[in-house]
Amino acid sequence: MSLLDLAATIQARKSADPESSWTAKLLAKGPEKCAEKFGEEAVEAIIEAVKGDRAKLTAEAADALYHLLVMCAARDVTLADIEAELASRQNQSGISEKASR
Helix, strand or coil: CCHHHHHHHHHCCCCCCCCCCCCHHHHHCCHHHHHHHHHHHHHHHHHHHHCCHHHHHHHHHHHHHHHHHHHHHHHHCCHHHHHHHHCCCCCCCCHHHHHHC
């Protein structure tokens, strides 16, 4: 599944019954809960990165990406919005981009 497919699935689940979809259930709890869940998954990915277990890091990174997109969807930020932001930074070094903030 691509990130585009995942983002489309998340968007489709926004109107689903929370009893039939984990995504819908999470979104129904509001943006704050979605952010909390993303934070938990990000920490789990960090732990696996430090441990060096490639398979577990891969699984946790997938969870973190999913929960990042759910968190963004809860605030109506789309994958296209994120891609546009990344594209706007494409011809700028990371160092100069960070300095401009």
